[in-house]
Every structure is written in C-alpha cells, then in structure tokens.
Amino acid sequence: xxxxxxxxxxxxxxxxxxxxxxxxxxxxxxxxxxxxxxxxxxxxxxxxxxxxxxxxxxxxxxxxxxxxxxxxxxxxxxxxxxxxxxxxxxxxxxxxxxxxxxxxxxxxxxxxxxxxxxxxxxxxxxxxxxxxxxxxxxxxxxxxxxxxxxxxxxxxxxxxxxxxxxxxxxxxxxxxxxxxxxxxxxxxxxxxxxxxxxxxxxxxxxxxxxxxxxxxxxxxxxxxxxxxxxxxxxxxxxxxxxxxxxxxxxxxxxxxxxxxxxxxxxxxxxxxxxxxxxxxxxxxxxxxxxxxxxxxxxxxxxxxxxxxxxxxxxxxxxxxxxxxxxxxxxxxxxxxxxxxxxxxxxxxxxxxxxxxxxxxxxxxxxxxxxxxxxxxxxxxxxxxxxxxxxxxxxxxxx
Amino acid sequence: xxxxxxxxxxxxxxxxxxxxxxxxxxxxxxxxxxxxxxxxxxxxxxxxxxxxxxxxxxxxxxxxxxxxxxxxxxxxxxxxxxxxxxxxxxxxxxxxxxxxxxxxxxxxxxxxxxxxxxxxxxxxxxxxxxxxxxxxxxxxxxxxxxxxxxxxxxxxxxxxxxxxxxxxxxxxxxxxxxxxxxxxxxxxxxxxxxxxxxxxxxxxxxxxxxxxxxxxxxxxxxxxxxxxxxxxxxxxxxxxxxxxxxxxxxxxxxxxxxxxxxxxxxxxxx
Numbered sequence: 094x095x096x097x098x099x100x101x102x103x104x105x106x107x108x109x110x111x112x113x114x115x116x117x118x119x120x121x122x123x124x125x126x127x128x129x130x131x132x133x134x135x136x137x138x139x140x141x142x143x144x145x146x147x148x149x150x151x152x153x154x155x156x157x158x159x160x161x162x163x164x165x166x167x168x169x170x171x172x173x174x175x176x177x178x179x180x181x182x183x184x185x186x187x188x189x190x191x192x193x194x195x196x197x198x199x200x201x202x203x204x205x206x207x208x209x210x211x212x213x214x215x216x217x218x219x220x221x222x223x224x225x226x227x228x229x230x231x232x233x234x235x236x237x238x239x240x241x242x243x244x245x246x247x248x249x250x251x252x253x254x255x256x257x258x259x260x261x262x263x264x265x266x267x268x269x270x271x272x273x274x275x276x277x278x279x280x281x282x283x284x285x286x287x288x289x290x291x292x293x294x295x296x297x298x299x300x301x302x303x304x305x306x307x308x309x310x311x312x313x314x315x316x317x318x319x320x321x322x323x324x325x326x327x328x329x330x331x332x333x334x335x336x337x338x339x340x341x342x343x344x345x346x347x348x349x350x351x352x353x354x355x356x357x358x359x360x361x362x363x364x365x366x367x368x369x370x371x372x373x374x375x376x377x378x379x380x381x382x383x384x385x386x387x388x389x390x391x392x393x394x395x396x397x398x399x400x401x402x403x404x405x406x407x408x409x410x411x412x413x414x415x416x417x418x419x420x421x422x423x424x425x426x427x428x429x430x431x432x433x434x435x436x437x438x439x440x441x442x443x444x445x446x447x448x449x450x451x452x453x454x455x456x457x458x459x460x461x462x463x464x465x466x467x468x469x470x471x472x473x474x475x476x477x478x479x480x481x482x483x484x485x486x487x488x489x490x491x
Numbered sequence: 492x493x494x495x496x497x498x499x500x501x502x503x504x505x506x507x508x509x510x511x512x513x514x515x516x517x518x519x520x521x522x523x524x525x526x527x528x529x530x531x532x533x534x535x536x537x538x539x540x541x542x543x544x545x546x547x548x549x550x551x552x553x554x555x556x557x558x559x560x561x562x563x564x565x566x567x568x569x570x571x572x573x574x575x576x577x578x579x580x581x582x583x584x585x586x587x588x589x590x591x592x593x594x595x596x597x598x599x600x601x602x603x604x605x606x607x608x609x610x611x612x613x614x615x616x617x618x619x620x621x622x623x624x625x626x627x628x629x630x631x632x633x634x635x636x637x638x639x640x641x642x643x644x645x646x647x648x649x650x651x652x653x654x655x656x657x658x659x660x661x662x663x664x665x666x667x668x669x670x671x672x673x674x675x676x677x678x679x680x681x682x683x684x685x686x687x688x689x690x691x692x693x694x695x696x697x698x699x700x701x702x703x704x705x706x707x708x709x710x711x712x713x714x715x716x717x718x719x720x721x722x723x724x725x726x727x728x729x730x731x732x733x734x735x736x737x738x739x740x741x742x743x744x745x746x747x748x749x750x751x752x753x754x755x756x757x758x759x760x761x
Contacts, residue, residue, distance in 0.1 A: 102625055112594055112621045114551045116646035116671055119653065258557055264548065271550045276672040278648060375595045375621070376548060388569045389599030390547040 098412070103292020103379075106415060109408035111291040113378045117271075120278045125293040127198050132300065137193065144189045145304065148222070149179040151186075153305075155312035155469070160439045167459040168322070168466035172442070172452075173309050175333065175473045182445065182474030183305060183333045184215035188284055190301035192219035195282035202226040202277070205284040206270040208235055208263030208329075209399035209447070210242025211474055212286030217251035227251040230270040232261040235399055242478055260393045263403050267377055287330025288407030291378025295407050302336025309469055310340055317467060323458065325350045326471035327451040328421065329365065329401035331410045333473035338419060348420070351410060352454045354396035355423035365394035367406040368414050368421040381408040397426040397482065398446035400474070424450040430486055432456060433476060445474030446482070495587040495615045496640050496663045499538055500698040500719060509755040510538040510720030511711070512700055513727055513748060514591060516559035517542050518568030520735045522576050528731065531745040533586045536752040541618065541722065542577070544570055544592030551593075551620045553675040555725040559732065570596045570605075574612050581613035589616040589642055589663075597630065606633035616640035616663045624657055640664075647671050647687060651694070658695035664719065667691065667701045675725025679704050681713045688717045712754040721755055723748075 098105045103125075111121055131137040145151040153174045162170045175183035188205075195203055203225050207213030213229040220227035229246055233255045236243050246253050254273075259265035267290075274283040285294045288302070306324075313321055324341060326334035328351035341347045356364035364370065367382045374383040376391055384392040384404035394404040413419035429446055432453040437443045444452060448471065455470045462468075476483075493501065503510055513532050517525050529540055545560035545568060552560070577588060590609065597605050597619065609617070617639055622630060624643070631641055640663025645654055648671060658665060667687065669679035684701055691699055701714060702722025711721050730747060734740040 110626050111623065112626050113623065114620050114646070115623055115644040115657075116551075116648055116668060118623050118625075119646075119648045119650060258554075259547070259561075268548050268550045272553075272673045275551065276676070278671055372599075375593075375598055377550070378621070383595075385595070385599065387599070388571075389596035390564060391595070 098409070099292060099296050103296065105409045105412035108381050108411040109292060109295055109379050111378060112375045112380065113291045114275060116275050117278060121291055121293070128194060128293055128297050131194055131197055137197065141190055141193055144193070145186065149185050149189065150177065151304065152308045153177050155309055155316065158440055161436070162459070164439060165456060165459040167464065168462035168468050169464070170455055170459055171313065171321070171467065171469045172472045173305060173337065173469055175305060175471060176442070176444065176448070176475035180215050180218050181477065182211045182215070183302060183336060184212045184286060185218065186304050186336065187286065187298050187301040187332060188212070188215040188219045191282070191284045191297070192223050192225070195225065196223055198282065200280060200282035202281045203284050204228045204230065204270055204273055204281055205286060206230045206263065206266040207286065208266065208402055209478065210235070210239040210246065211400055211478070213251070213253070214242050214245050214249070216284050217246040217249035220251060221249045228273070229253050230256050230266040230273065232256050232263060232266045234261040235263065235266070238399055239478060262393070263399070264391065264394070271377065287332045288335045288409060289330040289377060289379065289405060295379065295409055298332050299335045299339055299409060302332050303339045305333065305336035305471065306338060306340035309337060313467070313469065320344055320347050321467040321469045322346070323348045323350060323468045325352060325451045325455045325468060327352045327401060327447045327473065328368070328406060328410060329354070329403050329447065330405070331407035333471050335407060335409060337469070337471045338413070342418060349413070349418065350454060351419055351421045352450045353421055353423045354398055354401040354450055355425040356395040356397070358425055359423060362392070363395040364423070365396040365401050365403060366423045367404060368410060369423050373411070376405045379408045381405050381411045397429060398450065400445070400447040401450065422454055424453045428453045430483065433479070433483060442472070443476035444472055445476045446479045448473045494638065494640065495585065496539065499587050500664060503538065503719070509715040509718065510700060511536065511748065511752045511755050512539040512541060512702070512720050512722040513537045514541040514543055514722060514724035515731070516545055516556060516563050516728055517573045517576065518545060518563030518566050519559040519728070519731065520562065521566060522568055522572055526576055526580055527741055528744055529580060529586070530584060531741040532748050533584050535745040535748040537586070537748050539587045539589060539720065541589045541591040541724070542573065544573055544590055544596055546593040546596060549593060551673055553673040553725060555675045555729050559728045570600050574608055577614060578612035587615045588613065589618055590614050591618045592620070594619050594622050602630045603633045606637040606639060610637040610639055614639060616642050618642040618644070618666060620644070624660055642666055644668055645691060647683065651690065654691055654694050658697060661697055664698035664700055665691065665695065666722070667699055668703045669701050670704045672703065674703050675706070677704055678710065684714055685717050708750045708754040711751050712757060715755040723751060
C-alpha cells in the first residue's frame with residue numbers, strides 16, 4: 094500500500110509540520126479534526142460539489158489550444174480553464190471548501206491574507222454567500238498595485254486591512270493574518286489561500302484544489318484515451334499546481350513541472366523562485382524551501398505577478414522536488430509578459446500573469462516534442478486584473 | 492549542579508519573592524547598548540533576562556517588538572553576534588539568560604552548533620515561540636544534552652491534557668501567555684490569570700511565570716501574588732526606543748525596572 098502524506102503530525106518527509114505559537118496549536122488541532130470529519134462526511138462533500146457546480150460553474154473545460162499548438166509545431170497543448178471559475182481563478186475551489194467547513198464549525202467570522210487579491214476576492218465572495226463577517230489582510234504595496242481587487246472586496250462588504258509592516262506584501266499580510274488569528278482564535282476561521290501554513294492547511298488546501306486534477310484526468314481520458322505526458326503549472330505558494338498534480342502523483346508516465354517566477358532574473362535576487370534558488374527553513378508554520386539570507390532572515394520576493402510574490406512554497410512541493418516526483422523551473426517577468434500577449438492574440442484568452450509563467454514554459458517545451466505528445470497547462474486565472482500593468486509595460490516598449 | 496535559572500527561582504522562593512523577568516530585543520538600538528542595558532537591569536534587581544533574537548517575520552509579536560526587531564536587523568545584528576555579546580557579558584554578570592525568538596535563525600545557524608555555542612557562552616535557557624512540543628525534538632536533542640533549559644509556553648487556549656504533556660517535558664520554568672494575542676497589546680485580566688494559574692498549578696510544580704501585555708508596576712503588583720515571576724517586554728522595548736537619544740537612557744530603564752521589582756516583591760503571597 095502506498096503511504097499517504099502528510100503523516101499524522103503534518104509532515105511530508107522532512108517538510109511541513111506545525112511550527113507555530115502555542116496559542117494556535119489547540120485551534121489547529123481542532124481544525125484538523127473538523128476537517129477530517131468533513132472529509133469523511135458524504136453530506137459535506139455533496140454540499141461542496143453542489144456549490145462548485147452551481148455557484149462556481151464547474152467543471153471547467155479542458156480546452157485544446159489548436160492555434161497555439163499549430164504555431165509552436167510540436168506537442169498538443171491543452172489548457173485547464175480555471176480562469177472560467179466564478180471570481181476568475183482557481184482560488185474559489187478552496188474558499189468554498191473552507192467556508193463550508195467554517196460554517197460547520199460554527200465560526201461566523203473569516204479572515205484571510207491576500208497578495209494579488211484573487212484569494213481575498215474569493216474569500217470575500219464566499220463570506221458574502223454564507224453571511225459571514227470578513228476581514229482581508231493585504232500589504233499596502235499590493236493594495237496600490239491591485240486596486241480593482243480592493244474595490245471588489247469592498248463591494249462584497251469585506252474589510253480590507255492595509256499591512257504596513259515589513260515589506261508590505263503577501264508575506265507580511267500572512268504574518269499579520271496569523272497575528273489577528275492568535276488574537277481572535279476562538280471565534281475566527283483563518284482561510285489560508287495556498288498549500289502553505291501549518292498543518293492541516295497544506296493538506297486541506299491540496300484536497301480542495303485536487304478537483305482540478307481529477308477533472309483533468311477524466312477529461313483527457315475521454316478526449317485522448319490516455320493520460321498526458323506533461324502537467325505544467327505556476328508555483329507561488331503552489332495551490333493551483335498541487336491541485337493539478339496531486340491526482341496524477343501515482344501515474345509515473347505523467348511528468349509534472351512547476352514554474353516559479355524568476356522575476357528580473359535569478360542572479361539579480363529579484364525573484365520568487367523559492368524551490369529553484371532557495372534553501373530549507375521555517376516560515377509561517379511549516380518547514381519548506383525559502384528565500385532567506387545566511388542568518389535565517391527571510392528575504393523579499395519579487396515577481397511581476399503578485400500572486401507568485403511569496404518567499405516560501407507549499408511543503409509538499411518541497412517534498413516533490415526532494416523525491417524528484419516533480420521538476421521545478423523558472424520564467425522571468427519579461428517572458429511572462431510576452432506570453433500573456435501571445436495567448437491573447439492567438440487564442441483570444443487573456444491569462445493571469447501568474448498563469449502566463451506556466452504557459453511560457455509550455456511554449457518553450459512544446460516545439461521540442463513530437464506531435465503526439467500531450468501537455469496540460471493549468472490556466473489558473475484570468476488576466477483582467479493585470480491589464481494596467483501590461484498597459485504600462487507596452488507604453489514603455491513602444 | 493544547579494543551573495542559574497533553577498538556582499534563581501529556588502533563591503527567590505526561599506525569600507518569598509517573585510521573579511522580575513525583563514525582555515529586550517538584542518541590537519536595538521545597538522548590541523553595545525543592549526549589553527549596557529542588561530548590566531543596568533541586573534543592578535536594578537531584575538532576576539532573569541530574556542534576550543530577543545530579531546527575526547524578519549515575528550508572528551507572535553505586536554507592533555512594538557516588531558519594530559524593534561526590524562531596527563535590530565537593519566543594524567545587521569545576527570544570532571552569532573548576540574552569542575558573542577553574551578560571552579562578553581558573562582565575564583561581569585551572572586544573571587540567568589534566556590534566548591527568546593523564532594526557530595528559523597537557530598535552524599539556519601545549525602541546531603547542534605547552536606546548542607554547543609549557546610552553552611559555551613553562558614545561555615541558560617531558550618524560548619522558541621514557534622516550536623511547540625510536536626516539533627521541538629529536533630532542537631532539544633541537542634539543547635537537552637547541553638543542559639540548556641527549554642522553556643515552554645502555555646496559552647489560555649491550551650487544554651488541561653496539553654498542559655500535562657507540556658509540563659512533563661518542560662525544564663527551567665513555564666511561561667504562561669496571559670492573553671490570546673500578540674506581545675504588548677491588550678491588558679490581561681487578573682481574574683483570568685488567577686483562574687488559569689490555579690489550573691496549571693494543579694498539574695505541575697515547575698516555576699510559573701506570566702507575560703504578554705504586562706507593562707506597569709501596578710499590574711505587576713496585582714499579578715505577582717499568583718505566580719513565581721512576571722515578564723515585562725514591550726514596555727521596556729518602548730522605553731528604550733523613546734529614550735534612545737538620551738544619555739541617561741539606561742538610568743531611566745533601570746529606574747523603571749526597580750519600581751517593577753519593588754511592586755513584585757511588595758506583594759504578599761496569596
């Protein structure tokens with residue numbers, strides 16, 4: 094029998110765990126018990142399936158990108174259209190799951206961190222749906238960069254709390270959300286948006302996002318009669334990638350490639366490539382690959398895609414890298430921008446800048462492969478939120 | 492041989508006194524200042540010193556200690572520098588020292604190397620905020636062997652069952668977090684502390700200290716009767732920051748410590 098991970102204490106090999114203040118330990122244990130109960134409960138799973146179908150619009154299509162494939166002249170490229178979910182990204186798969194769990198646990202107040210604002214919007218949305226009070230922690234710098242998402246959260250009646258500590262980005266927003274959770278742990282449910290944080294979050298978020306890979310498997314078998322050769326997804330914290338990869342982890346013929354943000358270039362240190370260029374450490378409750386200096390101080394991450402702008406990565410990705418089950422590569426800002434525009438012009442799909450990283454690697458890989466090979470790219474979100482950033486860049490380059 | 496921490500609590504118990512424990516963030520405003528302030532606090536009657544090791548992401552700390560950590564890191568202070576400072580301090584002071592911080596800087600320094608060096612320079616205990624009993628074995632394998640006390644935290648949310656487990660493994664003293672919150676924010680309620688302390692006392696005979704949110708001599712006076720020691724953190728850190736440019740900063744801080752110590756000692760046992 095295959096060993097299922099994480100183990101009882103939340104470890105994936107040497108990674109993961111629960112490195113957190115004592116005040117939160119009882120809450121994490123309570124959450125774990127509640128989640129395991131819900132996972133076994135047919136009614137909970139049915140409720141979740143209903144909301145995913147009728148509220149978020151699942152299943153999302155697995156779209157064969159014919160023009161893109163023909164332009165590249167190699168492997169067939171399929172896009173898993175997570176951008177077609179309600180709120181425009183895969184994030185809602187997880188927030189629906191956690192909100193239903195919060196409801197089940199009798200919590201009437203949810204908090205969350207957000208970087209680009211996609212997770213924040215997805216949390217504000219489910220809070221409105223279930224009538225819960227909602228507070229979103231967002232770095233001051235990200236509030237400035239992602240103003241449309243801040244407005245969306247405000248319209249949804251969530252309170253957006255600016256975080257000015259540290260570098261005022263996602264890392265600090267997460268630290269502040271943890272502090273807020275410590276302070277109101279008894280009545281508050283913390284909705285973490287990625288496969289990060291202390292156990293049980295990496296496992297729970299993975300499970301909720303696994304719908305992506307389960308559907309993909311069914312869809313590709315129906316369409317092609319076989320499994321794909323490559324799965325490609327961008328990795329910041331790693332939830333969309335883990336969601337796609339996990340249901341294929343025991344299919345040895347399927348190669349899995351996580352694409353990290355190389356920002357302005359790995360050698361500039363202005364990047365977010367925790368696995369490709371980081372070292373093992375402990376941040377936000379788990380042991381994983383981190384961007385840090387030689388004294389164990391966590392460094393700032395950089396990416397044009399705010400959703401990848403995090404100096405850590407989900408512990409199970411670190412485990413996949415360590416065991417060789419998945420490979421991790423990097424793409425720079427400039428290439429992501431070019432691909433963002435290419436997909437818009439060739440397929441009429443404007444991808445999120447985050448997802449453009451995954452697509453960029455697929456576009457590098459496809460021409461080198463035979464035409465009978467199959468690549469599935471997770472198009473994790475849509476790019477409406479990024480149009481201003483792209484407009485600024487296009488003016489500069491004209 | 493009795494360690495400095497055990498020795499201090501035993502001495503205080505005999506005298507019927509409570510420990511006054513002061514926290515400082517090392518390197519704020521500079522490591523030289525930290526050393527001088529520690530000597531001042533020692534002379535003022537502070538019983539145990541917690542030296543905060545700055546970390547980039549202090550998730551258990553409120554705004555005051557967050558800011559102090561950031562300033563210390565901007566000054567380039569490292570764990571290694573702090574251990575060197577303690578070494579030089581030990582030539583002139585026998586005050587029990589607890590290193591207080593987060594796990595990552597220790598993990599990166601190397602658990603084994605840290606345990607050895609910390610013992611060598613005269614560290615008596617460590618309190619690693621984000622290392623609960625479930626994860627502490629990887630560090631304690633080395634610090635227990637070095638004879639460094641592993642100070643454990645108990646929170647208002649901790650169940651009786653967990654208190655039993657935590658106190659079974661704890662050494663030195665137990666640190667009761669008086670509020671559900673981060674350091675230096677809300678004031679704890681004396682009645683809550685009294686109730687929780689009674690709950691913990693039924694389970695363990697280890698010295699029990701209380702901290703997070705205690706900042707005035709008056710609060711110390713109210714809380715001290717129920718515990719073996721009181722920790723003052725953010726209040727000292729704020730005072731150091733507010734008076735950083737004054738030549739008599741160390742006197743101001745020491746005077747405040749003396750008042751605190753008097754309040755803690757003035758309280759009769761309950």
